[in-house]
Amino acid sequence: MGQLDSLDVAITKLNHRLKAARLGLQVERRGDRLSLRGTLPPRPGSAKQRRHQQRIPLGLPATKPGLKQIEQEAKIIAARLIEHRFDWSDYLAPSQTPEPEGASLEERIAQFQAAMMAQAGPDTAALASCKTTWAKAYAPYLNKLAAQVAQSPSQSLAEAIVAVLEGYPPHSRSRQVGYTALKAFAAYQQIDLPTDLDSLWGRYGGRQAQRRHLPSDQDIVAWYDRIANPGWRYVYGLMATYGLRNHEVFFCDRTLLTSGDLEARITVLETTKTGLHDVWPFYPAWVEQFNLRQTILPAINTDLKQTTLQRIGQQVTTQFRRYQVPFSPYDLRHAWAVRTIHFGLPDTVAARMMGHSVAIHTRTYHRWITLRDQQQAVRSALARIPETSQNLGSDGRI
Numbered sequence: 001m002g003q004l005d006s007l008d009v010a011i012t013k014l015n016h017r018l019k020a021a022r023l024g025l026q027v028e029r030r031g032d033r034l035s036l037r038g039t040l041p042p043r044p045g046s047a048k049q050r051r052h053q054q055r056i057p058l059g060l061p062a063t064k065p066g067l068k069q070i071e072q073e074a075k076i077i078a079a080r081l082i083e084h085r086f087d088w089s090d091y092l093a094p095s096q097t098p099e100p101e102g103a104s105l106e107e108r109i110a111q112f113q114a115a116m117m118a119q120a121g122p123d124t125a126a127l128a129s130c131k132t133t134w135a136k137a138y139a140p141y142l143n144k145l146a147a148q149v150a151q152s153p154s155q156s157l158a159e160a161i162v163a164v165l166e167g168y169p170p171h172s173r174s175r176q177v178g179y180t181a182l183k184a185f186a187a188y189q190q191i192d193l194p195t196d197l198d199s200l201w202g203r204y205g206g207r208q209a210q211r212r213h214l215p216s217d218q219d220i221v222a223w224y225d226r227i228a229n230p231g232w233r234y235v236y237g238l239m240a241t242y243g244l245r246n247h248e249v250f251f252c253d254r255t256l257l258t259s260g261d262l263e264a265r266i267t268v269l270e271t272t273k274t275g276l277h278d279v280w281p282f283y284p285a286w287v288e289q290f291n292l293r294q295t296i297l298p299a300i301n302t303d304l305k306q307t308t309l310q311r312i313g314q315q316v317t318t319q320f321r322r323y324q325v326p327f328s329p330y331d332l333r334h335a336w337a338v339r340t341i342h343f344g345l346p347d348t349v350a351a352r353m354m355g356h357s358v359a360i361h362t363r364t365y366h367r368w369i370t371l372r373d374q375q376q377a378v379r380s381a382l383a384r385i386p387e388t389s390q391n392l393g394s395d396g397r398i
Helices: 003-020 064-082 105-119 124-151 157-166 173-188 195-200 217-224 230-242 285-289 309-322 329-342 347-354 358-364 366-384 387-391
Strands: 025-030 033-040 052-061 266-268 277-279
Touching (some): 003 025, 003 064, 003 105, 025 064, 033 064, 052 064, 105 124, 105 173, 124 173, 157 173, 157 195, 217 230, 217 329, 230 285, 230 329, 309 329, 329 347, 329 358, 329 366, 347 358, 358 366
Antiparallel strands (some): 033 052
């Protein structure tokens, strides 16, 4: 590891400590200098009236001693901000020209990305998950924003954000995810958005997701036997039986499963997208039918210092296509969820095993949950009707 890489790791750890202490400041390395960034009062001569994200040019060297000094400065500045005693004159020399606030969009996006990465702290798994989230849920929409600004430079940034969102189909998942990403970016950069922006969120949700054609249990079993490679066949069987996400197959504790435990519970590790949670097999019989007690995972790179959860998941999708499986890996997950609904597993338990909230579970599987509840209500109602009442003739007589 080079000297700069080592310093960047130290900066990440320091920012984690500053966040844990809720100081509201972050350290940035700009070339060979360190600076602090946070929500600060307007500089002297600024046209802005409210606090906004700015840097404090402390001029400290980007070295280990410089880091120790800037950590102390961060504590002092945070205390002054809390006590409303912060004064720019303490940090700007009389002859110093204030740092321009009009950073380019590329710089502002880079600042936002750095802030997101800093939230992961020093934990390698958390950082890998954060990188995956950035690549899938933020970068595509911010790249669209940059393209929109380049195409229409006369637009304000707020207008460009609205234009990007309106470019996606109404009530689509892409618009919903884009709304979340761009709104978060705007909040970080103190960009005033139109008050009616929420109307662009749309109504994407469970009903749209339910339109996918899910494979039957018979189809799932049939395609298991058609996958020639034993490693990828094992991945397929594990996903079908436990409803795992693509990457979760490679990050779970299968000790109870491989030891012959009758319940065959597995534990999805904290390394994954949604953290630690336990999962039971549905159907339990598939544990033996798919030979899941004998671990035969394919040899792929799962070192999150070198790859990401997204790339690992993409390799699973690629293998499904290679073997011409007519449904996606996520269809196995959805089929597992619907199976638990038909078996009467409580929604709160199923949601926990899938690693998401009950609200998301209910919204995504609304149709099947509603059907189950209606069937149960009808059966309960019929059970309360006296047998003689069910044999009445058309004239009301038995």
